[in-house]
Structure formats: C-alpha cells, structure tokens
Amino acid sequence: MKRKTVLLRNDLALPAGYRLLPATWRDLRALQRLEKVCFPQDAWPFLDLLGVLTWPDVVRCKVVQEQAMVGFAAGQEIEGAGWIVTLAVHPAHRRQGLGWALLQTCEDALPQPVLRLAVRASNHGAQALYRAAGYEVVNRWPRYYVDREDALIMEKQRPLEAG
Ligand SMILES: CC(C)(COP(=O)(O)OP(=O)(O)OC[C@H]1O[C@@H](n2cnc3c(N)ncnc32)[C@H](O)[C@@H]1OP(=O)(O)O)[C@@H](O)C(=O)NCCC(=O)NCCS
Known part of the structure; x- marks a missing residue:
C-alpha cells in the first residue's frame, strides 16, 4: 500500500520553539508517555501505539519542542471516511494553537471528503476545538468508553476537489 505523506502547511504558524514534523516508530516511547498524561482512562495499549506509528495507511504528525514530543495526532480511512x-x-x-495545527495537518493528509472523530461527551474542551474546525455532532455511541461514558461522533464535510 502506498505510504501517505504528511505535508506541512506553511500557514500553520506555531509559537516560537515548536516544530511540526512527521512522526515515526522512533517516537514510540515518547508517544506512550504523552498518551498516559493526556488520556488517563483511554491510553492505547502498546501494540496500538506501535500500529499507529507504523501502519502504512495511517497519517501521523507530532509537535516537538527541543526534540521532545509535546503533541501528536493521527488519522486513517475507516469505511470510506477519514x-x-x-x-x-x-x-x-495547551492553548497555543498546537492542537489546531495537528488537526489541520492530519486533515490535509486525509483525502476523504467526510471527516469524523469520536470524543467523550464530557470533553467540552476538545469539542470546542472541533466545532471551531467545522465539525458538528452527528451521532452518539452510548457507553463507548471503558467507564461507560458516551462518545459523541463529530463530522465535517469537505467539498470534493475538482479534477
Ligand atoms: C483537546 C486538545 C488536543 C487541544 O489542544 P490545544 O493545543 O490546547 O488546542 P489549541 O490551542 O489548538 O486550541 C484551539 C482552539 O480550540 C478551542 N479549545 C481548545 N481547548 C479548549 C478548552 N479546553 N476549552 C475551550 N476551548 C478550547 C479554543 O477555541 C482554542 O482557541 P483559543 O485558545 O484561541 O480560544 C488538548 O486539550 C488535549 O490534548 N486534551 C486531552 C486529550 C484529548 O481530549 N484529545 C481529544 C480526544 S477526542
């Protein structure tokens, strides 16, 4: 399968000292640490983290500050949607535009006209980010998370590019 390229947009200005880069399997340990901090209840198992850093059909990017990973995002096609x-x-x-830049970079690397994501119903901060980026709630998956909290499915429709 063809490897997807994460292209970095030059209009995504990051604060001084931060860089947006493609992520690789070398980031495994750093991603493990970041996930534990950011998702105390939902951190992915080791093999899923290895997969998200290596599967050829996954797009992935990171933000680093002085070589240390401080942000990460990934996307992939599932049943026709990105x-x-x-x-x-x-x-x-947080609150410096890094999440926004990671989201935009993943979106740019996904070719599907429909983008989706799942977010905890109580995660109002992330929902605010997604709403600002053009997503709206289209579905609710009851008791989706390990503690039985509902997931909201948010979706964004993009116009098909001509040609
Ligand atoms: C959600 C998350 C990725 C946002 O990262 P971030 O770098 O702080 O986001 P940004 O600075 O790019 O925010 C961009 C805009 O999104 C909105 N936003 C982001 N976080 C917000 C919050 N906690 N409360 C309200 N609005 C928020 C704001 O409109 C913000 O713009 P502003 O700072 O000028 O007001 C980060 O809070 C995080 O990692 N949370 C834990 C993991 C998580 O919940 N991931 C999402 C799972 S679905």
Missing part, C-alpha cells in the same frame, strides 16, 4: 483517531497535546503546552 477518521481523526487520536489528538493529544501535553497539558503544559
């Missing part, structure tokens, strides 16, 4: 499967920014680096 899904943002994870998005995380370390708490010490």
Whole structure:
C-alpha cells in the first residue's frame, strides 16, 4: 500500500520553539508517555501505539519542542471516511494553537471528503476545538468508553476537489 505523506502547511504558524514534523516508530516511547498524561482512562495499549506509528495507511504528525514530543495526532480511512483517531497535546503546552495545527495537518493528509472523530461527551474542551474546525455532532455511541461514558461522533464535510 502506498505510504501517505504528511505535508506541512506553511500557514500553520506555531509559537516560537515548536516544530511540526512527521512522526515515526522512533517516537514510540515518547508517544506512550504523552498518551498516559493526556488520556488517563483511554491510553492505547502498546501494540496500538506501535500500529499507529507504523501502519502504512495511517497519517501521523507530532509537535516537538527541543526534540521532545509535546503533541501528536493521527488519522486513517475507516469505511470510506477519514477518521481523526487520536489528538493529544501535553497539558503544559495547551492553548497555543498546537492542537489546531495537528488537526489541520492530519486533515490535509486525509483525502476523504467526510471527516469524523469520536470524543467523550464530557470533553467540552476538545469539542470546542472541533466545532471551531467545522465539525458538528452527528451521532452518539452510548457507553463507548471503558467507564461507560458516551462518545459523541463529530463530522465535517469537505467539498470534493475538482479534477
Ligand atoms: C483537546 C486538545 C488536543 C487541544 O489542544 P490545544 O493545543 O490546547 O488546542 P489549541 O490551542 O489548538 O486550541 C484551539 C482552539 O480550540 C478551542 N479549545 C481548545 N481547548 C479548549 C478548552 N479546553 N476549552 C475551550 N476551548 C478550547 C479554543 O477555541 C482554542 O482557541 P483559543 O485558545 O484561541 O480560544 C488538548 O486539550 C488535549 O490534548 N486534551 C486531552 C486529550 C484529548 O481530549 N484529545 C481529544 C480526544 S477526542
């Protein structure tokens, strides 16, 4: 399968000291640490993290500060739609536009006209980010998470590119 390329947009200005880069399997340990901090209840198992960093049909990117990963996002096609499967920014680096930049970069690398994601019903901060990026709630999956909290499914429709 053809490897997807994460192209970095030059209009996504990050605060000084941060860089947006493609992520690779070398980021496994750093991603494990970031996930534990950002998703205390929902951190992915080791094999899922390895998969998201290596599967050829996954798009992935990271934000680093002085070589240290402080943000990560990934997306992939699932049943015809592009899904943002994870998005995380370390708490010490939030509200500076890093989550927005990671989301936009993943979106750019996904070719599907429909984008979707799942978010905890109580996660109002992430929902605010997604709404600002053009997503709206289209479904609710009851008791989706390990503690039986509902997931909201948010979706964004993009116009098909001509040609
Ligand atoms: C959600 C998350 C990725 C946002 O990262 P971030 O780098 O802080 O987001 P940004 O700075 O790019 O925010 C962009 C805009 O989104 C909205 N937003 C982001 N976080 C918000 C919050 N906690 N409350 C309200 N609005 C928020 C704001 O409109 C913000 O713009 P502003 O700061 O100018 O007001 C981060 O909080 C996180 O990692 N949370 C834990 C993991 C998580 O919930 N991931 C999403 C799972 S679906």
